[in-house]
Amino acid sequence: MSSVPVISLKNVVKVYPLPAGDVVALKGISLDIMEGEFVAIMGPSGSGKSTLLNQIGSLDVPTSGDLFIAGKNIREMNDDELTDMRRDTIGYIFQKFNLIPLLTLYENVEYPLILKYGKRDTTGRPIELLKMVGLEGSMIEHKPTEISGGQQQRVAIARALVNDPKILLCDEPTGNLDTKTSKQIMDILTDLNRQGRTVIMVTHNPETATYAHRTIVIRDGRIAS
């Protein structure tokens, strides 16, 4: 763990303008996450934790305040720059796995690499990563719908890692998995964190949160603890 913040929020406010009146989802959040940290974000439904994750994941930009990711202020970025940030710096792991149904498992892992370099992979990195999460052989030519949830989440982890991102963002990574599979996935994430990757995880499950070094609780758009 180092003392350089890889993510830094300064008084971040997010307002969703709705016809019935503005909804303030984040009411001024300031937070530093250091490189190599394993952070769990918890909070009840509607507390704003998903909104917070979307900001950190560069899927959305704050209404006011500053949000630095790897030294860059995402509020000043245009859509293409935000997209490239998601591709190169952030690895996303979703509750619903979110693999692309038209692509094979191998192609799903290869896809972000192609987006980044503009050509098919020749380094063998997707195969390496799939092997690391426990998938190999003819298995990787299957389509996502042909395998179990746990296996899909392993593929999703491999995909998240393929462009060697500084940050792994996990949105309820074990929410759709049974206890045994959950543990296996959490073990993989813990390993990745030990290797120096920053892991930020949103979860409902206090047990899952115990894997983290630090737990941030969001309540009503503010950091409660």
Place this chain on the structure above:
Amino acid sequence: MTKSVIFDISVRNVRRHFLRSILAAIGIVIGVIAITSLGIMGANLTLSVTETLSANSDTIKVSPGGGPSGGDGGPGGMGGGSSSDEDEYIDEDQLKDIEQAASPNTVIPVYSESDTISVGDLEGRATIYGLDDTDITTLITVTNGTYLKSTSTALVGPTLAERYDLKIGSRIEIGDEDSDEGTSTVRVAGIIEERGMTYDISTDNAIVVSERWFTSFYGNEGEYNEVIVKLNDINDVDEVEEAIDDQLNRKEDEVTISDASRMLDSITSSLSTIISMMMGIGAISLVVASVSIFNVMMMSVTERIREIGILRSIGTRRSVVRRMFLYEAFILGVIGAVIGGIMSMIIGYTVVLVMVGTTDYFFTLDSLIYVPYGIAVGIAVCVLSGVYPAWKAADLDPIQALTAE
């Protein structure tokens, strides 16, 4: 390349909804067939007319009078002759001038008259041409029988011969019994070869007699109804026309000079207007096809909102998503347009065979150019129909798209 993977995704999506894609492409198939086979038919029609008329491009016609229509025909005027006005003719002096100006090309003065004829019990009208014996051999080919043997013999056109059942030796009575001239009988010496659409004189449905018979019967010697100039070299058309114009029309317009090219121009231009109009109607089926492509593309976008969300969230740029959907429309367009292009060659061939009567010009560039042209239009229509759906897909908010079911 990114392109190849994105293209691959598009191909797979088209395959995933195979039936739906094929149904959408059928619209394009029909549209392309409609415009392409109509275009092919038009080209073949134009080519065949042009070919027929080009055979006449060595001909210049000099008609009496300043205006193209000559004098007034009068009510119920006899339309058969080249000039229905009795007062309008080309005289010997003018003929000399024409000969001088057109030298060394062949100049053929023509007498013509539309008159009543009767063969046995059958009565009718025909155009009667009076020509010099040598000019007859220049202009006319006889298929059956001989050229004129004496003053009272005549040559008849094949259509006329068929209608009146004329044979060599048959007698034709020319003229109206009640008129000043009375009647006179000629004997058929030969049947003229079919000439079809010609610019000089139309002999298929006419009687050709000697100059001497014509002037002695109608009594207007030296008053020619038209003068035909046959060129030795078709490239001299403008030069010769100008020379005649200089010679005769200096003070006032004495004669009208015309050639087949003007007729050709007006025929081809009206043909192309008709064909474009028909292609326009054919294009309506492409509009219908584009609506169905648009519909399929919108369905594809709606069904795949979540997938678009995933693609965007893991770092796919808007432009790439847009391209992915445009590729999909392009693939549908290519499938539909290529099938349509191939089928339009088959259907076009049939249509040309039936409507034009000859497929001589089918395998020419002017005709088959409509196949790639039709294919290109089909693909363009498809891609254009995909623009809005693609733009809509690319413009989705990734967060909202991800939460969609």
